[in-house]
Amino acid sequence: MLAIMRSDSRYGYYEFFCGGGMARLGLGAHWRCRFANDIDADKANAYRANFGDDHFHQGDVCALNAADLPGEADLAWASFPCQDLSLAGNRSGLAGERSGVFYGFWRLIEALNAEGRGPKLIALENVTGLLTCSDGADFEALCRTLDAGGYRVGAMEIDARWFVPQSRPRLFVVALRKDIPIPDELVLDEAPDGISPFHTRAVRRAAERLPDALKANWLWWALPVPPIPNQTLGDLIEPSRRTPWHSPEGTKRLLAMMSPGNKAKLKAARQSDTPMIGALYRRTRIEKGERKQRAEVRFDGLAGCLRTPGGGSSRQFIVSVRSGRVRTRPMTAREYARLMGLPDEYKLPQRESAGLHLAGDGVAAPVVAFLREGLFEPILEHAEAVLSAREPAE
Incomplete structure (x- = not known):
């Protein structure tokens, strides 16, 4: 306690x-x-x-x-x-x-x-x-x-x-x-x-x-x-070996939802000599009068505004870019908690979805x-x- x-x-x-x-x-x-x-x-x-x-x-x-x-x-x-x-x-x-x-x-x-x-x-x-x-x-x-x-x-x-x-x-x-x-x-x-x-x-x-x-x-x-x-998103995420990453097909499907502007951000990250950690989130945008779900990414060291998960559309993802290779995975409830300033000894709900909702x-x-x-x-x-x-x- x-x-x-x-x-x-x-x-x-x-x-x-x-x-x-x-x-x-x-x-x-x-x-x-x-x-x-x-x-x-x-x-x-x-x-x-x-x-x-x-x-x-x-x-x-x-x-x-x-x-x-x-x-x-x-x-x-x-x-x-x-x-x-x-x-x-x-x-x-x-x-x-x-x-x-x-x-x-x-x-x-x-x-x-x-x-x-x-x-x-x-x-x-x-x-x-x-x-x-x-x-x-x-x-x-x-x-x-x-x-x-x-x-x-x-x-x-x-x-x-x-x-x-x-x-x-x-x-x-x-x-x-x-x-x-x-x-x-x-x-x-x-x-x-x-x-x-x-x-x-x-x-x-x-x-x-x-x-x-x-x-x-x-x-x-x-x-x-x-x-x-001085902290960045990369300082708060779990080590790679502790978290399951999407399959290459899953990452490809997620990245396919990007607009041209977000694809350009990802391209720049892939061309960088420095490993990059970014945050990706899905948003519904109105394009030509139609609602369209888009994947948006940022590599400025910040996560986007955390939201309560609803149907998976508002959950955030980690994007890792190293030597041109791109991997993605869902952000964990513990990472959400850290981004809200909670110490690691804070006891989160056992259900991951409940932890995401709480944070x-x-x-x-x-x-x-x-x-x-x-x-x-x-x-x-x-x-x-x-x-x-x-x-x-x-």
């Missing part, structure tokens, strides 16, 4: 839609999990296998009540379902059956606030499609909900590639209770320019579309730019750690110092 929580844990949190506990890993040893919840049986089993059963509840978030949540928490984390918001889904937004469970989570936050024990911070993670879904109406509704509940709101688009060799842009909405003071160095005075890596054009446009009343409580969070990691549907743990170090802890430390100074001396 992963021992990441110390007896002197300083901060407490609730984690909703917790999956296999990746946010828990990112929050680390000085944060105490007071309550965790997920409805998926395989993810629940993985969570229990790695962290035990303390404070974990398996079931529908909409069936929970405030009485189920013990004590108070500094943070409520929610990586709510993205299927109704992503480009791969039906884009029905927060009105959809799956992504709409956000309101089940929010009902709990309202109840906690009514009891005087609402979390100081709320962190929401989802696909970047939330910014534009329903022509921006979903993002505005989310900000309006948080604002009306007593929170100031800011959003950032953070790509996991800053921390692990995977291209995985995700939206992180961080809301702070309005009565909590904010350190000046953690917020910008005005909208950042185009050089900000986390306040992307999509984030700035979404914020600009908000009504003036919501803009008045908007926060431009200021985070440092992390160093580019592909999770939040990259190092991104959570980055937010913890750059925002959560400085805010809470500052708030504690300010509020302590306001208390009258005995």
Whole structure:
């Protein structure tokens, strides 16, 4: 069992839609999990296998009540379902059956606030499609909900590639209770320019579309730019002898699905004097009005954005090119886990498909750690110092 929580844990949190506990890993040893919840049986089993059963509840978030949540928490984390918001889904937004469970989570936050024990911070993670879904109406509704509940709101688009060799842009909405003071160095005075890596054009446009009343409580969070990691995809994959490779015929069939542009990438890799490791994934593209499945490859040291496997079409593959020879194989669940920042001692589900689903549907743990170090802890430390100074001396 992963021992990441110390007896002197300083901060407490609730984690909703917790999956296999990746946010828990990112929050680390000085944060105490007071309550965790997920409805998926395989993810629940993985969570229990790695962290035990303390404070974990398996079931529908909409069936929970405030009485189920013990004590108070500094943070409520929610990586709510993205299927109704992503480009791969039906884009029905927060009105959809799956992504709409956000309101089940929010009902709990309202109840906690009514009891005087609402979390100081709320962190929401989802696909970047939330910014534009329903022509921006979903993002505005989310900000309006948080604002009306007593929170100031800011959003950032953070790509996991800053921390692990995977291209995985995700939206992180961080809301702070309005009565909590904010350190000046953690917020910008005005909208950042185009050089900000986390306040992307999509984030700035979404914020600009908000009504003036919501803009008045908007926060431009200021985070440092992390160093580019040295790890590449090739550093994380299993040794060749441990994994079964496709037959030459299987590789040929997969490569035949490439567009001319991707075939050119592969040709360049075959002509290189250096062995190359790439990632290949299948995507459905519209070509001349018709849907066509294509194999797309990259040799930039990164995997594409991991997704949950659906019919095999979204599973990623390793492409090895050495001395002109090309081999392919499916990426393993352990490789998926490494690309999400999970340590090798993390216990994955026994079924490979369940492991792929757990990792592909999770939040990259190092991104959570980055937010913890750059925002959560400085805010809470500052708030504690300010509020302590306001208390009258005995």
